[in-house]
Amino acid sequence: MRLTPALAAALLTLVAGAAAPAAADEGMWTFDNFPIARANQALGTRIDQAFLDKVRLSSVRFGGCSAGVVSDQGLVLTNNHCVATCVANLSTQAVNYAETGFTPRTREDELKCPGGTAEILTDISDVTQRMQAAGAGLEGQAFTRARDAEAGRIEQEACGGDANKRCQVVTLYRGGQFKLYTYKKYSDVRLAWAPEDRAATFGGDLDNFSFPRFAIDAAFIRLYENGAPAVTPTHFTWKADQPVEGTPVFVAGSPGATQRLLTQDQLMTIRDVVLPMDQLIASELRGRLIRFSEESDENAFIAMDPIVGLENTYKRGLGRMRALTDADFMRMKAEAETDFRGRTSGVDPWTALSAVQPALRELYAPMALLEGGTGVGTTPVAGGSQLFLWARTLVRGAQEREKPSAERLPEFSDSRLAAVQSGLFAERPVYPSLEQVRLEWWLSKTREWLTVDDPRVRGLLGSESPEQLSQRLVAGSTLADPAVRRALWEGGLAAVEASQDPMIRYLLSIQDETRAVRSDWETRVQAPTDRASEQLAAARFAAYGDAVYPDATGTLRLTWGKIEGSDVPGQRWGPFTTFGGLWDRATGAAPFDVAPKLLAARGRIDPATVLNMAVSSDTIGGSSGSPVVTEAGEIVGANFDSTVLTQRNAYGYDRNVNRSVIVTTGAVTTALRDVYGMQRLVEELGAE
């Protein structure tokens, strides 16, 4: 599973924290409120604060993924699907690392991931009082903006000017707490190894979100500092022994977003409005991209990474639809709400949240399609067109930078500009044919869902058709050139307004419509939701104390569980798969074809070597790449997926069905040594 840009946007979320007190293995806990005693009791372990510190400082956030430092020279284990975009960006159709694997002979051959950044969480401090004071007495958009501005100020004060740090005000318990997270930031991240893509994605979309599984979904990146490998004395110890059923493990990572304390009314909105639109239009894009990819080898190359990402999001959405229409599961959710309400008096955030739903139902489509950042859905603005998103950053960035930081859209406050620039200036390939597919789809779906007579649609399209407009914008734009983007950014508003680039002109022309949608959303949906959710959080603390953990927000969390199989209908299996199982499952026809180099190495691999395993930890999209470690701080695998039944854990944890899917360090060692000739990494890991 992976955290897409759309889901990453969801981190600016509407969602609320977890409800009732956590069950035995439940909880994506923050590092400053981790229930050490409880975990030790549940697992029979003896971890302590030093363990937590070591795990935190060895844990890495990389793009929308998680990762773990595994050597003192900045080597980091993550998933192959977490570097897939990097691999795609570094590849051409002729030199296609997805096909061959990326196996740099020397450290100097490791290549920089365009725009890649990585972060390690170094400090957490409480800023709740400042944040709540900033919004006091305000309503609507003023409330939202005052808080955004205060967050920007806090971040700027703490990190301003330091390119090696990143500061982030994190909203926890949906406004119950605000914490300042300070990260050490690495802006130079190199790709150190990736397997053949098929070795990592054996079974493709069909085996995604399932177990038993047979995928070497692992890769290495390396953190660089000042042009040299980062010195990382704190790191996990590589342990490649065969894993043992029942072993307690901890999983550290940055799960993207959960929605476990949404009220019943909020969940119904997701079931009736959000998921149906997201899934239906994603399915059409999928169809367009599949056909596109069949048209030529070039198109197949171009569309591979986008299709994988889209199918992943779509399949996760299916799992969520099933959860929300599962009568038993929803009854459990309803009972939890009843219990909670029974313990609450004096305030009624439920009614307030209920009152927001008509506006949310009305505004979801325009907000998702025209602006994004709804926090509840996955529809990508502009179909994820890179040119469009760059142009939006340039146009809005120029407009916003004319104002004082506190008055800007929050994503352009001073504290965020460094990240904006690093994304904007990164060298990334742009495929006009793919851009065309994305934009045309987006324009036509926007017209369909908002209806052709909507004035905003008229503003978006003028008298052009989606086909004509998208073609004109893509064909004429020069924004694929990073130098052009840099010049426009540095030239500010004057340069942007003087630009004749059609994509820039287009973004200038639609600012009124899109900003109005956002403003409407913030006033009628976001602000009242935030206000009521804050009340809900307070009520939750009052009812259950701090035996609750916050909803996932894309920030570092620690969860735990045991290596174990599953014994529920539709999901009965032991905890391990082996290379022998892989050979058995292979049919030769995609996606059940074994990758060529891996197949060639078959004779060298012990078929009994464990390849993947299942763990009862509480993870979700964004947890991909999470180091799986023992109480001794040894890394035994990297989380890369969960099962489709597990998808309900967006809304609530169910220990019986919740299983994370892990690629073992043993399998990774085997791949490095026996398949891909990466002995130098094996030695660096101390795995011999």
Added chain:
Amino acid sequence: MRLTPALAAALLTLVAGAAAPAAADEGMWTFDNFPIARANQALGTRIDQAFLDKVRLSSVRFGGCSAGVVSDQGLVLTNNHCVATCVANLSTQAVNYAETGFTPRTREDELKCPGGTAEILTDISDVTQRMQAAGAGLEGQAFTRARDAEAGRIEQEACGGDANKRCQVVTLYRGGQFKLYTYKKYSDVRLAWAPEDRAATFGGDLDNFSFPRFAIDAAFIRLYENGAPAVTPTHFTWKADQPVEGTPVFVAGSPGATQRLLTQDQLMTIRDVVLPMDQLIASELRGRLIRFSEESDENAFIAMDPIVGLENTYKRGLGRMRALTDADFMRMKAEAETDFRGRTSGVDPWTALSAVQPALRELYAPMALLEGGTGVGTTPVAGGSQLFLWARTLVRGAQEREKPSAERLPEFSDSRLAAVQSGLFAERPVYPSLEQVRLEWWLSKTREWLTVDDPRVRGLLGSESPEQLSQRLVAGSTLADPAVRRALWEGGLAAVEASQDPMIRYLLSIQDETRAVRSDWETRVQAPTDRASEQLAAARFAAYGDAVYPDATGTLRLTWGKIEGSDVPGQRWGPFTTFGGLWDRATGAAPFDVAPKLLAARGRIDPATVLNMAVSSDTIGGSSGSPVVTEAGEIVGANFDSTVLTQRNAYGYDRNVNRSVIVTTGAVTTALRDVYGMQRLVEELGAE
């Protein structure tokens, strides 16, 4: 709106009849139980039995559409979208009648629609007792099959051997009544006129299911008998005057399927399982076809008709999803159920139907994908591949004809063979590239929804991928040749089993899996649903008497209403649009471009001429082409659509929002006379 083959299959349905007594304008009434007094009272009209007889004998069922006889020489008015497949079949890319319109200069130039048949209902008789006796004391599949066999016997006894008649045992009130419908059958139907497609589809998918509307969605066919135009002394009188708001009208047609007395539990299954799968995978096919059609002019030509059909079904599905997630509407449905249950004692079909739902939820996907005929959904078997469907008919037809009629699958009983053959032998173009898209999509969605490890999926695919298998089947099949099909049909089982055609061999190879799915469905879903629904029907008669009408079943019904606009949120407008409004709405960009010939005639057309109008009659898919007639038997328009809000009328009638959309006879006369040079038809209509 149109009745697709998938929906037509839905006529073998699970659905139940209407619930509470009908509201003022509500009801798709059968001609033998039409509430004359009630209609006269509601409308202030004075119709009588003679009126009903005339309307019935002037009403035509044509494919999945409705139509009306308008001259004594077999001329019949229907919708252009009802002849779209005929137009596509008669066209080539070079001579494309969709583009140019079809305007035969003389009657001899009118062309036969391949496979086209039309029917006029001549007699209705009651066979309830025989049918109920046939199933008495039986359970499961035995129950279903005994009834099917009895229906086949009844049909054969009444019509056997007469090629000019068709007999059909119609299930009404979900088993509350069975009627034998006897039709005069026309196997030679000619296309007499069709406008430019864009004149009929102005606004395309975007304006579909909406009003105000500006579409000349009309066409003429002609019934032939013994090689000459049929003599039809009974027909509607053409009346092309400007229509008047408030005029009472009657709409006669064959609405496809309603589901108004599904219980709450049944509706939840549709909401949670049926509609989501149907819509999600249709959306992907839509994406594939859109991209396919963009690849070349040839592909655009090939995909046009399929895309229109698919988008129509999809948009209707969206309207239904909205109805089922509309809290107010569902509350009304729940209250109706409560009222009904309150009037019932002794039996509890609700609990029995509730108990069927888990099986329905489990079996819907395999049944819909592998077999079709679920009666509740719209997913087309094999993606609607013509080659596949022919092969299935040939293989199963051969296997079944080895048995006595009463033991066969009902679609191959003696009484149905004539219809099977006429479909099978019709000369229709087959486009391999389109077949490939359909089959590949179908195989990949079947694999996805049933999962790759399902033994049925393994049986379906063997070790081939959907891409490989579909390519092999399409490339090697010779079934596009009608002579090949005829030879295989006439050669019987020996010929079929000896055939080396890969599509035939494939269908032979998957009979075990597909027949098993059907058998499971009939036993666990169909039979218990039928049994309980029959009880429900009896309870309904007991509670409400005969002031209820049966659910639509694709057979002739009469409904009524007034010409009137709408005044509910999202739907506020008067009853008429004009040619002037069309010129105003046109932007020049598809689908808002006026068709060239129509545009060229602009100067000759009075802009105040009414083009389309809204009527409060109770219609649904299959009502397309329905004659709209005054109490004097004058035809004033043809129904061709309804609004998206009206889509809830699958589940319940709501007079406030329910509006049918009609193309007026005035607009048709204008088009014939002023645009398409069809003066000879104007004269035949007596419209001067």
